[in-house]
Amino acid sequence: ILGGSEAKPHLKPYMASLQLDGQHVCGGFLIAEQWVLSAAHCTEETDGKVFQVLLGAHSLTEPEPHKRLYRVRAQIPHPGSNIHNNKDDLLLLQLEEKAELNEHVRVLPFQREDRDVAADTVCEVAGWGTISHSGRRPNVLYQVERPVISRDVCNHRTRHDHTITEKMMCTDSRRKDTCKGDSGGPLVCNGVAEGVVTAGSRVCGNYKKPAIYTRIAPYMAWIDSVMASAAG
Numbered sequence: 001i002l003g004g005s006e007a008k009p010h011l012k013p014y015m016a017s018l019q020l021d022g023q024h025v026c027g028g029f030l031i032a033e034q035w036v037l038s039a040a041h042c043t044e045e046t047d048g049k050v051f052q053v054l055l056g057a058h059s060l061t062e063p064e065p066h067k068r069l070y071r072v073r074a075q076i077p078h079p080g081s082n083i084h085n086n087k088d089d090l091l092l093l094q095l096e097e098k099a100e101l102n103e104h105v106r107v108l109p110f111q112r113e114d115r116d117v118a119a120d121t122v123c124e125v126a127g128w129g130t131i132s133h134s135g136r137r138p139n140v141l142y143q144v145e146r147p148v149i150s151r152d153v154c155n156h157r158t159r160h161d162h163t164i165t166e167k168m169m170c171t172d173s174r175r176k177d178t179c180k181g182d183s184g185g186p187l188v189c190n191g192v193a194e195g196v197v198t199a200g201s202r203v204c205g206n207y208k209k210p211a212i213y214t215r216i217a218p219y220m221a222w223i224d225s226v227m228a229s230a231a232g
């Protein structure tokens, strides 16, 4: 997160850290007791290794009473996701067991109505991603508020040049922005998850390259069917 601030501990109890060998790789968030939503690109350089999911954390390094690392039973990237573009950049992770819900671990509802969030709506995004242009990695959760920008502005030739589909959305990236390591985390607007930070590599904090999110509502049927088919 660039230009943001340390999150108030445990005010985002839905946040997940996807880890490999104890290292944070990407963000994610709890959409059901046994399911975390993240970004498919985050599995690219993991050569088939399975993530572990840290829930209930504020600090990645300090011991905290409600922090718990969960094993993952299944990792399901959206079938349309691929390494060449940002399309369908979603990843569902089924935890080995239901997460123990409490003040520090909670499910975040996602938007089920497929309608664009109005431009200029101020949303918030959090993560353990880089907090400086030099690539400094925080050990605590950071957050930042960002206004939504219209798809037309985001698709401008000098911005993302018509690559933003109706299943994506953008936020202004002038100074305050998401960055590497924040991918997979939720864009929360009025208390509801509207988007997932895409994990395609992009420059951060440059107003000419707005942040891109996968909108969640268009994938409601896929999410529900995966969770229903693997239930039990």
Ligand SMILES: O=C(O)c1[nH]c2ccc(F)cc2c1NC(=O)[C@H]1C[C@@H]1c1ccccc1
Pocket: 024, 025, 026, 041, 042, 043, 044, 045, 046, 128, 129, 130, 137, 138, 179, 180, 181, 182, 183, 198, 199, 200, 201
């Ligand atoms: O965050 C992303 O956009 C992104 N996209 C990917 C694609 C493949 C992939 F193997 C990883 C990623 C990845 N995450 C990262 O590189 C994480 C490791 C780096 C990081 C940054 C800040 C703080 C901690 C760790």
